[in-house]
Amino acid sequence: MTIEDYQRAVDQFESIRQWWSAQDETDQNEATTRFRLIDDLLTRVLEWPPEHIVCEDSLGRTFADYVLGSPTRRVVVEAKREGVNFAIPLTAESGVMSLRDARRFSPELAAAIDQVARYATDRGIAVAVATNGHQFVAFLASRQDGVAPADGKALLFSSLDAVSSQFALFWECLSRGGVEANALARVLAASPPPPPPAKLSTRLRLYPGFRTRNRLQTDLKVLGDLFLTDYLAAPEIEELFLRECYSTSDTLSEYATVSREVLEARYSAAQDADGAELQAARGTDAINPELARDVLTASLGRRPLILLGDVGVGKTTFIRHFIRIDARELMERSIVLHINFGDEPALASDLNAYVIDRLQEQLADAGFDLEDDKLLRQVYSHDLNRLTRGIYGGLRKSDPKAYALRELGLLEKKLAEPDKHLQAMLRHIAKSKKQQIIIFLDNIDQRDFEFQEEVFLIGQSLAATWPATVFLSLRPETFNRSRVHGSLTAYQPRIFTIAPPAAKTVIDKRLAFSIAQLGVASESEVIPPTLEAQAAALTTYLGILRNSFSINNELIEAVDNLGGGNLRATLDFVNTFVGSGHVDTVKIFGIHADDGRYRVALHEFLRALLFGDYEHYSPAASPIPNLLDISSDDGREHFIVPLILAHVERIGEVGSHDGYVDVHDIHDAMQGMGFRVEQIESALERAVNGKLLSHQPRAAPTDSRRLYRITTVGAYLWTKLLGRFTYLDAMIVDTPIVDPSRRREIKDCRAIADRLDRAEIFQKYLDDCWDPIWAEGQAFDWMSASTSLQRDVGTIRRSIKLNNL
Ligand SMILES: Nc1ncnc2c1ncn2[C@@H]1O[C@H](COP(=O)(O)OP(=O)(O)OP(=O)(O)O)[C@@H](O)[C@H]1O
Ligand SMILES: [Mg+2]
Known part of the structure; x- marks a missing residue:
């Protein structure tokens, strides 16, 4: 101006x-x-x-x-x-x-x-x-x-x-x-509230500090990484893997800490937007017959089929299983083209050309060389016949060489337009071989949004103009955003949802499979003789873990809720445990050797997840967030996240919005307790980043409401972990202590007795901070967590004493 x-x-x-x-x-x-x-x-x-x-x-x-x-x-x-x-x-x-x-x-x-x-x-x-x-x-x-x-x-x-x-x-x-x-x-601008004092972590010389593993832990880690993840993806055992490891369940998890309504409404936002109908892609035993029917007819319907599912619930695995097992017969009669965008490193700038290239390559692998002369002549027989009837037709007899050149020119022209050519090829193949063409475009949403939009357009145009059935796998957020954005509006898509199977079955099958594969690998000398002893140790260890998961429901409850339906995360937890530097593997093997069994306790498992590769808890590296962090020099704020979680959970259960709660409700409740807007907003941000709350995806561009819903991670943390010594002990390093005298008392320490003392000081400090906000009828009460912590500390002290005797 x-x-x-x-x-x-x-x-x-x-x-x-x-x-x-x-x-x-x-x-x-x-x-x-x-x-x-x-x-x-x-x-x-x-x-x-x-x-x-x-x-x-x-x-x-x-x-x-x-x-x-x-x-x-x-x-x-x-x-x-x-x-x-x-x-x-x-x-x-x-x-x-x-x-x-x-x-x-x-x-x-x-x-x-x-x-x-x-x-x-x-x-x-x-x-x-x-x-x-x-x-x-x-x-x-x-x-x-x-x-x-x-x-x-x-x-x-x-x-x-x-x-x-x-x-x-x-x-x-x-x-x-x-x-x-x-x-x-x-x-x-109001003067900003004073920042919180520095965390203990800032006073440590080495933070978070790598945890060194002993020999046994290192061996377990190396072999575990191989046999729990990479090795299982090998193409030669893919089918076996899918048969043995693929789990389905149409019942909701019995271990989930959130209500049925919330679990059931997993994908409801996608439905609400414009009444699109959602159906499960698969029941326990077989794929949904509607999906099977749609695969046969979708190419007539000219719209892509959407496989909708949250991060890591198993969309890609569903597709693999669908191709190799569920719909095997159909697939054998079809030409299946599968582009996994998640696997591709950098992508060409011309996406259309890239997709065409990949499809051509895969057709060639299936035995259809798109430049094969014989095939070309079949595909373009109509055009070649026209040439015969045209002005050069006479050359055919009088000058066969010149005529052949004309023919080549025609075919060359066809080849010069790859997408038209591919389309013509597919039409021909579909018709002459009576084969259906099925294209899967997978893991698009691991890319940026512009990229996704381009793939949608390609997917829709493939579905609309080609004789092909096109599948797109998408996460609900991406699906909604694309609809809002207009990139997925051409046709009302058919949506099939992928629900996560129960963590218990997934883990059990996976461990059993890994153990079996270890056996096969040892026999077939895949494992060098120098590592044989370690392979035997891993077999025993995985056996202990498998047994523990089957008898210790607390473990299942932890992975089920902390994974929140993301099977990749759930399986990662198991991986993290195997070979963790925080698990006393020597003790575990010792007891197992003496007693013939060992039961992994929740606190042992949690330590592996809390600390990962590090000596100290680091919120950036751990899948478990710190509920007690604060944004200002206000001790009451330690409880704002648990208070919000409990409030959202309680209000969400009685409301009629699939568990979603309006941000106003949260503000009203927290302001009523005397929290400032900055504190509330900062807590909401931390809760969303830590996956404790989830946001509702927007249903329309004009929709600026903010809605939050509790996740199983959030519910599990505030109801189950907050009162545990293992959790609080880890959080101490990451929690600012606003009371200077207590701050001086809380130091870095290692020995369990010192850590127990420290936890008690921390507990008293938190009790004091809780005092001014306590009120009758609050959804969250720190004192119950505090009591359970006290019990936990007492139990540990007694057991130390007992073992010393
Ligand atoms: N039904 C299932 N039974 C057993 N394991 C499964 C199942 N589905 C998926 N998994 C395992 O869970 C992990 C994640 O699966 P997958 O990659 O298929 O998820 P996704 O939905 O495609 O994830 P993303 O959103 O990142 O694309 C894999 O390790 C896979 O082996
Ligand atoms: Mg995927």
Whole structure:
């Protein structure tokens, strides 16, 4: 904005002010006059182009809402109709004041402020303005600015004269350019709350510090990595792997810590959006007959089939199993082309050409060389016949060489257009061999969004114009976003969902398979003789683990909930345990040798997950987040995440939105306990990053509501882990201690007795922090976790004593 712009705005404003003061009081109170005043201020002074203003002037209501900004909506103005006086005393100081104080001027003003605040937060709009035309209260209503409607600040102008005397401020904060530059946020910026004190981790010399493994642990790790993961993916045993390891269950997990409703509504958001019908891709024993039918007819329906499933639930594995086992017969009669975008390193810039190339390659592997002369002549026999009938037809007899060249020219032209050529080939193959063509486009959503969009377009055009059935595997978020974005709207797609099988079965089958493969590998000398002893140890160890998983429900409960349906994560937990430097493997083997059995305890398993490869707990490296972290120097905040989790869980269960809870509800509840908006927002962010809460994917571009739902990780952590010594012991290093005297007492230590003492100090500290927020009927109560911690510490102390005796 130039100084000329500013001067023009001043002039406009002054002429409006004169016009307004020339009106008599009756006119000033008249709705039309007021709206004209507001319109003129917005368009002529504050330079909002009329096409950037949407006015929702509801009849019968006492206000109109203007939404300013396009395409991004930036300001909501709540404009009172005639006669409403905000009763801001003319003597009230204009400028920045607390919003709470501003609300006190009159109930009318308070009502207007609350109304516009809600309106703005509902729509995710940052700036809210309440006005009756000549008095203004502007404030920030959304999270980006971290200032709460309730305890933030506001910019107030008590009259047009006040605006005139502080015009620069008015213009800076509310003009289009000023709003776009976020001026109001700067003007209102509250002093940020003091940061929390440093964590113990910052005082450690080596943090998180690599944990060294002993010999046995290293061997188990190396072989475990081979036999629990990579080796199992080898193509020569793929079919066996799928037969032995593939699990399905159509019952919900019996170990899940969240309610049935939440589990059942896993994919409901995808359905809600426009009534698309979701069905399970597979039952326990076989694929859904509808899916089988669709595979046969989809190429006629010309729409891709979507396989919908969360990260790691097994979409890719479903496809592999579908091809090799479930639909084997059909697949044997079909040409199956499978592009796994997750496997491809960097991709060519021309995606279309890339897809065509890959499809050609795979057809060649299936025995259809697209440049094969005989095949080409069959495919283009019609064109070749036309050549015979055409002007060069005569050459066929008179000059066969020249004619042959003509034919070659024709075929060469066909080859020069790879996608048309491929399409013609596929048509020919489909018809002559009576084979169906099935194309799987998999793991697209591991790529960026632009890439995905391009693949969707290719997928849709393949489905629409080729004689092929096209499958796309997608995560619900991607699916929703693509629909919202418009890239998946061409046809109403058929959606089949992939639900995760029970972790218990998956782990059991996987361990059994690994043990069997270890046996085969030893016999077939895949394992060098030098490693034979280690292979035998791994076999024993996996056996111990398998047995432990079958008899210790706590273990299953942990992996099931912490994995939250992501089987890759669940299986990774098992991997992490095998060869972890934090598990006393020598002890385990010793007891197993003496007693013939060993039962892995939950705390042993948890330690492996909590610490991973490191000496200390690191939130960046562990799949288990810290519930007690804080964003400010406020000890009560240690409980904000558990409080939010418990609240969302409780409200979600009684609500009718598949467990989702509106962000307003969360704010209301937490503000009611005295937390600041910044603390709440920071806690929500941590909860989402730690997968404790999940966000509802947006159903439409205009939908700016924020909804959260508890995950099994969140529920498991606050209900089961928070009261455990193993968990709290690990979190100490990552939790700022706001009380300086306790902070001095909490140090780095290793010996179990010291760690138990330290945990008790930590517990007392947390008890003190809990004191001011405790209230009857809260969904979360730290004291029950505290009691269980105390019990845990007592048990461990007794067992140490017993073993020392
Ligand atoms: N039904 C199943 N039974 C047993 N193991 C399974 C099953 N489905 C998947 N797995 C295992 O879970 C892991 C993740 O599976 P997969 O890669 O198929 O998931 P995905 O849904 O394709 O994941 P992404 O969203 O990342 O593409 C793999 O190790 C796989 O072997
Ligand atoms: Mg996949």
